[in-house]
Each structure stands twice: as C-alpha cells, then as structure tokens.
Amino acid sequence: MQVFDAIFTDRGSKYAVSGGKVGSRDEAVEFVKTLCRTRKFARATHNSWGVLLPEGPLKNDDGESGAGMVILRMLEREGLEGEIVVVTRWFGGRKLGGDRFRRVQDAVRHYLDNRG
Template sequence: MQIEGVVSDRGSKYAVSGGAVLDRAGVEAFLRALKRKKKYAKATHNTWAVLLPDGPLKNDDGEGGAGQVILQMLERDGLHGHVVVVTRWYGGKHLGGDRFRHVATCVRTYLEALGR
C-alpha cells in the first residue's frame, strides 16, 4: 500500500508505503520494488522499520533518528512482519524537529489505513 501527499511542509513532501514481509530478504525485495518507481528512487530519504521474529530492523537512510520513530510506533501498535517506509522529498529548507512529527504523522496515517 502507498499513500502519497501525507504531509507537505516548507517544500518537503512525505509519503508512506508498506507491506507484509517475512524476513530481511522480503524487506529488501519490497524496497527494490518501491524504488523501481523513479519518483521513489529519486527521493531524498526512504526511511523504514519492521518487527521480524528474529528482531527489529530499521534504516534512517540519512534522516537521522527517523527509523527509530517508525520502529517505536510499530512496537507500540504491535504490528509485526510489516515493513513501513516513510519517503521524503527534500524541499530546500531544514525542518528541524518537525521532521520527526511528520514521520509520526505518516506512520499514523498508514496504521489507520490498515484499520489499526
């Protein structure tokens, strides 16, 4: 599932994507499929997290701390075996701490779309 246009702030745009995965290879396959779309391949950041049976995985993709925000929200919700990717296209102005609020908004939007 992909939800675009979740947040727009000072030129930066955010989207959220996700899907069921069984393991690290599934995460990598999901990310490859997402980045086959030129728009996502050219994004500034594709930050993600997932809770797997052998432990949590996350990646900030240059957006320091954003993967941890996603991971904490997945843990709080109890969503296992489902990778969530927050994509940001940088708009030219630094957002400071607001970027974490936007990541959280994206994850909340995604969880709500799943009916959680």
C-alpha cells in the same frame, strides 16, 4: 504493497508512506527495492523504514537520522509484526529540525489508520 502518496507537505518537503507484509530481512530489502523501481521513489531524498520481525527489529534511516527508530517505536506500540513501513521524503529546501520526527510520526500514523 500499499502506497499513500503526497499525504502532506511541510516547508516544501513532501511526504509519502508505504507498507506491506514481509517475513525476513531479505523481503524487507526487496520491498524497498520494488518501491524504488518507481522513478519518483527512487529520486526521493529519503526512504526510511522499519519492521518488527521474529528475529528482531530492523530499520534503515536512509540519511534521515533517527527516522527508523521513530518508525520502530510506533510499530512496537501497535504490536504490528511482519509489516514494513517506509516513510518517503522529498526535501523541499528548508530544514525541518526536530519537526522532521513529527512528520515521520504523522506519516506512520496515516499508514496505520488507512492500511487495508
């Protein structure tokens, strides 16, 4: 599991991105549970994620409507299968509107550019 914490802020909202190898839906769900065992991530407003698996794409917006689809589209463009990406947001008090999708893209791009 790779975690890039506090990668940027926007109008008070703070972002992190995490990812790692998974081979099934159960492993994806367990990955997010493991991430959320850290109190900081458990208290986040959103832990949105996506993963491309042989049986099909999986996503979870976790209340950040549309975020999972943004993650999936970026993974599809990269052809990255079997690797979950989780974008975490701590709400800062001001709504971001459509900019929230740009921030999700920025977080996924950060992960893709810096993963080991």
